[in-house]
Amino acid sequence: VLTLFIVLYLSTLVMGVMWQTGNSFSTNAELDAYLTNLEQTEAAMESYMSYRTFESIDKYYHFEAAAESGAEKLRSVPSTVYNEQKEYTIKMLSDSFFALSNKAIAARRANNSKDADLYYIKTLDCYSFLYDEIMNLNMLYFKMNAANYNQSNAKTQQIIHRTIFAVIMILLNTALLLYIHIAHITTPLKQISSVALRVAERDFDVPLF
Numbered sequence: 001v002l003t004l005f006i007v008l009y010l011s012t013l014v015m016g017v018m019w020q021t022g023n024s025f026s027t028n029a030e031l032d033a034y035l036t037n038l039e040q041t042e043a044a045m046e047s048y049m050s051y052r053t054f055e056s057i058d059k060y061y062h063f064e065a066a067a068e069s070g071a072e073k074l075r076s077v078p079s080t081v082y083n084e085q086k087e088y089t090i091k092m093l094s095d096s097f098f099a100l101s102n103k104a105i106a107a108r109r110a111n112n113s114k115d116a117d118l119y120y121i122k123t124l125d126c127y128s129f130l131y132d133e134i135m136n137l138n139m140l141y142f143k144m145n146a147a148n149y150n151q152s153n154a155k156t157q158q159i160i161h162r163t164i165f166a167v168i169m170i171l172l173n174t175a176l177l178l179y180i181h182i183a184h185i186t187t188p189l190k191q192i193s194s195v196a197l198r199v200a201e202r203d204f205d206v207p208l209f
Contacts, residue, residue: 003170006166006169006170010159010162010163010166013155013159013162014159025141025142025145025149027141027144027145028138028141028142028145030070030073031134031137031138031141032138033070034067034070034071034073034074034134035131035134035138037063037066037067037070038063038067038070038094038097038127038130038131038134040059040063040066040067041060041063041064041067041101042097042101042123042127044056044057044059044060044062044063044064045060045101045104045105045120045123047059047060048060048105048108049104049105049108049116049120052108052109057105057109060101060105064098064101064102067094067098068094068098071090071091071094071095071098074087074088074090074091074094075087075088075091076088076091082140083137083140083141083144086133086136086137086140087137089133090130090133090134090137093126093129093130093133094130096126097123097126097127097130100119100122100123100126101119101123103115103119104116104119104120104122104123107119108120
């Protein structure tokens with residue numbers, strides 16, 4: 001029962017720490033994936049604005065859809081929490097970037113050079129602000145996640161120490177129980193052996209038991 005309790009307790013701790021460690025940098029990974037799609041969208045837009053190829057417009061719509069899907073995971077309402085407010089800012093800048101880039105692409109397809117140039121410049125300015133905000137949030141998440149990782153590492157060390165202590169206690173308790181059990185078995189055997197020896201020596205002066 002003691003062993004089962006210790007194993008269940010340590011298993012629960014290990015699973016909790018593993019989950020926390022595994023998710024330590026998930027926000028950074030998601031933000032990096034979003035930034036990659038955003039960069040690909042911007043690059044495809046620039047390529048289409050310069051060369052107007054089918055391949056570039058196809059890439060633009062492909063990566064724009066992926067980037068918009070990533071943007072949906074960002075906070076869409078203001079918050080007093082700093083990192084959540086940064087997410088909201090990025091969400092608003094992302095919506096502006098998608099709207100402006102779509103207008104630039106539409107104007108380029110319609111051979112409207114004036115609007116194409118206007119929205120193209122606005123898109124690049126918006127992208128510059130958006131990129132800086134994403135990098136700042138990514139660094140903020142990195143610091144927060146590094147702190148969480150350090151906490152997980154400290155918990156792991158505690159679990160290791162508790163595991164060693166638990167194993168030692170189990171071994172000591174097992175040795176003690178084994179000693180008591182063996183002593184309980186061997187004591188009557190010693191008495192029988194002593195009586196048998198006295199009988200063999202015909203020593204009947206002392207009671208056998």
